[in-house]
Amino acid sequence: xxxxxxxxxxxxxxxxxxxxxxGLDLEVPDRAVVTVLGESGSGKTxxxxxxxxxxxPDSGTIIIDGQAVDSPSRFVPPERRQLxxxxxxxxxxxxxxxxxxxxxGLSRRERGTRRVEELLDLVGLGGLGKRYPHQLSGGQxxxxxxxxxxxxxxxxxxxxEPFSSLDAGLRASLRIDVMRILRQEHATTVFVTHDQQEALxxxxxxxxxxxGQIRQFASPETLYTRPADPGIARFLGxxxxxxxxxxxxxxxxxxxxxxxxxxxxxxAGPAVVLIRPEQVSLQPHIGQSAESGQAAGQVIHREYYGHxxxxxxxxxxxxxxxxxxxxxxxxxxxxxxVLISAQxxxxxxxxxxxxxxx
Amino acid sequence: MGSPQLPALEERPDxxxxxxxxxxxxxxxxxxxxxxxxxxxxxxxxxxxAALMSPLALIIIQAVQAGWGxxxxxxDRDFVATLLWNTIRLxxxxxxxxxxxxxxxxxxxxxxxxxxxxxxxxxxxxxxVVPDFVLSWTWSSIFPSVQxxxxxxxxxxxxxxxxxxxxxxxxxxxADPGQEEAARILGLPRWAVWLRISVRQxxxxxxxxxxxxxxxxxxxxxxxxxLHYQTFTTAIFGELQTQFAPAAASSLSLVLVALxxxxxxxxxxxxxxxxxxxxxxxxxxxxxxxxxGRFRLPALCGVVLLVGFALGFPVAIxxxxxxxxxxxxxxxxxSLGSAAGYTVxxxxxxxLAATVLALPVSLLAVRHQRHWSSALERSTFVIQAIPGVxxxxxLVFVASRYLGFLYQSPQLLVAAYTLMFFPLALVAVSxxxxxxxxxxxxxxxxxxxxxxxxxxxxxxxxLAPGLAAAFCFxxxxxxxxxxxxxxxxxxxxxxxxxxxxxxxxxxxxFGAAAxxxxxxxxxxxxxxxxxxxxxDRRSTRxxxxxxMLEVLS
Numbered sequence: 001x002x003x004x005x006x007x008x009x010x011x012x013x014x015x016x017x018x019x020x021x022x023g024l025d026l027e028v029p030d031r032a033v034v035t036v037l038g039e040s041g042s043g044k045t046x047x048x049x050x051x052x053x054x055x056x057p058d059s060g061t062i063i064i065d066g067q068a069v070d071s072p073s074r075f076v077p078p079e080r081r082q083l084x085x086x087x088x089x090x091x092x093x094x095x096x097x098x099x100x101x102x103x104x105g106l107s108r109r110e111r112g113t114r115r116v117e118e119l120l121d122l123v124g125l126g127g128l129g130k131r132y133p134h135q136l137s138g139g140q141x142x143x144x145x146x147x148x149x150x151x152x153x154x155x156x157x158x159x160x161e162p163f164s165s166l167d168a169g170l171r172a173s174l175r176i177d178v179m180r181i182l183r184q185e186h187a188t189t190v191f192v193t194h195d196q197q198e199a200l201x202x203x204x205x206x207x208x209x210x211x212g213q214i215r216q217f218a219s220p221e222t223l224y225t226r227p228a229d230p231g232i233a234r235f236l237g238x239x240x241x242x243x244x245x246x247x248x249x250x251x252x253x254x255x256x257x258x259x260x261x262x263x264x265x266x267x268a269g270p271a272v273v274l275i276r277p278e279q280v281s282l283q284p285h286i287g288q289s290a291e292s293g294q295a296a297g298q299v300i301h302r303e304y305y306g307h308x309x310x311x312x313x314x315x316x317x318x319x320x321x322x323x324x325x326x327x328x329x330x331x332x333x334x335x336x337x338v339l340i341s342a343q344x345x346x347x348x349x350x351x352x353x354x355x356x357x358x
Numbered sequence: 359m360g361s362p363q364l365p366a367l368e369e370r371p372d373x374x375x376x377x378x379x380x381x382x383x384x385x386x387x388x389x390x391x392x393x394x395x396x397x398x399x400x401x402x403x404x405x406x407x408a409a410l411m412s413p414l415a416l417i418i419i420q421a422v423q424a425g426w427g428x429x430x431x432x433x434d435r436d437f438v439a440t441l442l443w444n445t446i447r448l449x450x451x452x453x454x455x456x457x458x459x460x461x462x463x464x465x466x467x468x469x470x471x472x473x474x475x476x477x478x479x480x481x482x483x484x485x486x487v488v489p490d491f492v493l494s495w496t497w498s499s500i501f502p503s504v505q506x507x508x509x510x511x512x513x514x515x516x517x518x519x520x521x522x523x524x525x526x527x528x529x530x531x532x533a534d535p536g537q538e539e540a541a542r543i544l545g546l547p548r549w550a551v552w553l554r555i556s557v558r559q560x561x562x563x564x565x566x567x568x569x570x571x572x573x574x575x576x577x578x579x580x581x582x583x584x585l586h587y588q589t590f591t592t593a594i595f596g597e598l599q600t601q602f603a604p605a606a607a608s609s610l611s612l613v614l615v616a617l618x619x620x621x622x623x624x625x626x627x628x629x630x631x632x633x634x635x636x637x638x639x640x641x642x643x644x645x646x647x648x649x650x651g652r653f654r655l656p657a658l659c660g661v662v663l664l665v666g667f668a669l670g671f672p673v674a675i676x677x678x679x680x681x682x683x684x685x686x687x688x689x690x691x692x693s694l695g696s697a698a699g700y701t702v703x704x705x706x707x708x709x710l711a712a713t714v715l716a717l718p719v720s721l722l723a724v725r726h727q728r729h730w731s732s733a734l735e736r737s738t739f740v741i742q743a744i745p746g747v748x749x750x751x752x753l754v755f756v757a758s759r760y761l762g763f764l765y766q767s768p769q770l771l772v773a774a775y776t777l778m779f780f781p782l783a784l785v786a787v788s789x790x791x792x793x794x795x796x797x798x799x800x801x802x803x804x805x806x807x808x809x810x811x812x813x814x815x816x817x818x819x820x821l822a823p824g825l826a827a828a829f830c831f832x833x834x835x836x837x838x839x840x841x842x843x844x845x846x847x848x849x850x851x852x853x854x855x856x857x858x859x860x861x862x863x864x865x866x867x868f869g870a871a872a873x874x875x876x877x878x879x880x881x882x883x884x885x886x887x888x889x890x891x892x893x894d895r896r897s898t899r900x901x902x903x904x905x906m907l908e909v910l911s
Contacts, residue, residue: 054800078803079812085804091797095819104815105805152806 003188009060022212037199038209053078084149084157092133099129246271256293270351277325413752424605460522468530485668489838491580496675522567529560577745618743683869708775709832712783750845790824830885
């Protein structure tokens with residue numbers, strides 16, 4: 001059963017009426033962790049605020065737990081939706097202590113129990129209940145915001161870029177903690193972010209939002225290996241988009257014939273092909289001629305990341321240079337001549353003006 | 359960590375086309391589900407602003423009713439030219455002196471290793487609670503030569519420099535040392551950094567302070583009467599009380615208001631539109647005080663002298679006259695209690711009214727930002743340019759003409775305080791409305807509390823400091839107000855200011871006047887202290903925020 005169902009959500013702002021969301025559909029399964037990924041301005045925060053009940057859509061229906069909370073005929077105010085909401089800035093009440101912030105959503109009876117201490121321990125801030133928000137660091141404030149949201153035991157927790165104001169190291173560790181806690185509490189989670197690593201690493205399911213709609217909604221693996229179009233492919237990580245010619249079950253490229261992933265059947269003819277950098281391997285080109293399935297090229301540039309490196313290889317013919325992921329110890333240098341080949345199944349789309357443009 | 363741009367995923371259907379073909383029912387639905395227009399706030403705000411603008415309208419009505427034939431002879435006199443010259447030259451000199459002294463003092467106490475700078479920082483603000491007419495009285499009662507232009511310059515500068523000092527201090531405190539370091543690494547000497555970065559960045563703050571000095575100066579009456587220096591306010595009073603010529607008084611008032619509005623507009627034109635930029639997020643590094651070296655002693659002497667003249671001297675003289683007066687056993691102390699009681703009553707009522715009325719205007723302007731709502735808010739600042747004598751005059755006019763039962767009633771005096779000091783309340787309230795973000799209300803509601811409960815448990819506690827500050831601010835100013843008070847004080851009642859004036863002006867007994875001056879200083883020192891606490895806490899906790907007086911400008 002779905003915890004949240006959004007159907008045909010439309011929303012535009014301002015007098016110009018330029019739409020932010022246009023007929024967006026989203027279904028969040030019960031107890032799943034769903035991320036919504038999109039660049040800034042794509043309407044992902046708007047979507048979350050409408051699920052929370054802070055804003056109203058111009059059109060469409062939102063159903064939470066089988067109950068319509070926003071439809072043309074019905075509106076359930078935020079305080080009766082029983083959701084947890086954690087915003088980017090935390091939005092802790094500055095005039096209340098940490099303990100009273102966490103207790104804010106609890107009933108009078110529950111406030112007397114150990115629930116607040118439980119939550120403080122859960123987020124690793126035991127003993128800090130008497131402090132005020134401004135006495136905590138940014139990471140601690142976000143932990144308190146999470147504890148406050150979880151206190152009334154909501155079935156659904158909404159997270160609006162909760163870690164984006166933190167620095168990279170803290171963000172990663174807090175993300176792991178928060179996700180562990182959310183799964184421990186069995187809360188359905190909708191997590192909005194513009195960071196693709198964050199979106200892929202925490203989600204059961206992820207949706208790509210763009211142009212006012214969810215473009216693709218699938219597991220992180222599927223999104224990465226089977227993106228719906230070249231744009232999504234690029235958004236989710238390093239991608240080589242090369243041209244080729246599709247035929248049944250395979251596509252001919254500069255690297256010879258590559259087999260298509262199962263279920264991917266573009267019409268025969270010109271196609272664009274996604275080859276991830278880690279699907280490409282290279283070897284030094286010392287005199288020998290290129291075999292079938294290999295292309296000759298020259299290293300333009302090498303980006304070293306420690307655990308691995310990405311080598312930019314020019315293959316001539318007006319093609320885009322290819323990004324190739326190598327092990328960190330790979331000895332190639334700029335200027336080396338190399339032979340490159342691709343492994344594994346690939347994804348192809350029919351070539352078209354828009355594919356080229358993206 | 360940067361995410362790659364998500365390219366346009368496919369050709370979008372033409373927006374214009376889909377807009378046109380959107381069915382009518384859908385459009386109707388859209389409008390129904392849109393956020394509601396803030397009717398209550400808007401109507402309340404418009405009413406408040408209309409009420410605030412009424413004195414100006416009344417003055418115009420009165421001048422028009424009198425007719426051009428009566429107004430012109432009043433204006434077409436050498437007398438008016440003299441008044442203009444007197445007002446303008448005094449405004450220029452005092453504003454320039456206040457700007458220089460205020461900026462220098464702010465820099466000394468905030469940025470340098472001046473000995474005892476924390477104590478001086480407080481003492482330098484306190485002179486603002488000594489009313490202008492008390493300060494002028496203490497000086498002229500001891501040194502009769504303190505009068506005319508030089509006397510007015512001395513007294514006004516000593517009284518008004520805190521209006522520059524206070525915001526500039528906040529600006530220097532909030533200044534980002536990183537930017538000054540950047541300038542020094544680029545090769546600028548320290549004095550050039552000070553001028554081109556520190557002061558330059560605080561320029562709009564300085565300009566705002568100067569505006570306040572200028573407007574306050576034009577509105578004062580008591581000190582100028584004391585010092586025998588003719589300005590518009592003394593002339594208006596003269597027309598009204600000795601000649602009883604309300605039409606002439608109105609005509610002169612119009613000139614005064616026009617002059618004030620001119621100053622207000624001029625400041626707006628000079629004002630920079632750009633906001634101060636801070637590099638990086640909230641974290642502000644502590645500033646290291648700059649050692650003064652061989653300027654240490656001269657700087658300290660300057661500060662001591664200024665505090666002595668502006669604060670020590672008047673307080674000492676008030677005490678001296680009180681002691682001298684007690685010896686002559688005049689029946690002064692009899693009504694001191696009652697005068698203090700009425701002062702507290704009227705000032706508190708005015709402060710309460712101004713604070714309550716400021717709330718809807720501020721909520722509307724901050725929460726529902728549209729062009730017209732901020733224009734509405736800003737229009738109230740024109741009231742700053744309407745001197746107390748004009749407000750008093752307008753209310754006397756309306757009461758004597760149309761609402762006879764209000765004439766010389768306490769309500770009218772309270773209304774005058776409310777009208778005059780509304781902008782002060784608005785500034786204090788707005789600064790806390792900004793802090794009480796609607797996001798916090800949303801957080802409260804998503805935690806299961808209804809709209810009313812959230813307003814009581816989240817919004818109100820967040821607004822409370824601002825409301826209290828607004829109350830203190832208006833109370834302090836109203837308790838030392840003289841001009842409108844003299845015009846409107848109910849029959850059979852005296853406030854501290856009017857009773858002090860009654861004794862001091864006649865010159866019969868300095869000793870009898872002294873206790874009232876002392877009571878006024880004490881009475882306004884309490885809210886000033888509370889205000890200072892609030893101000894201090896705010897500026898240390900949120901160094902990036904615009905300070906109260908910065909907003910006021």
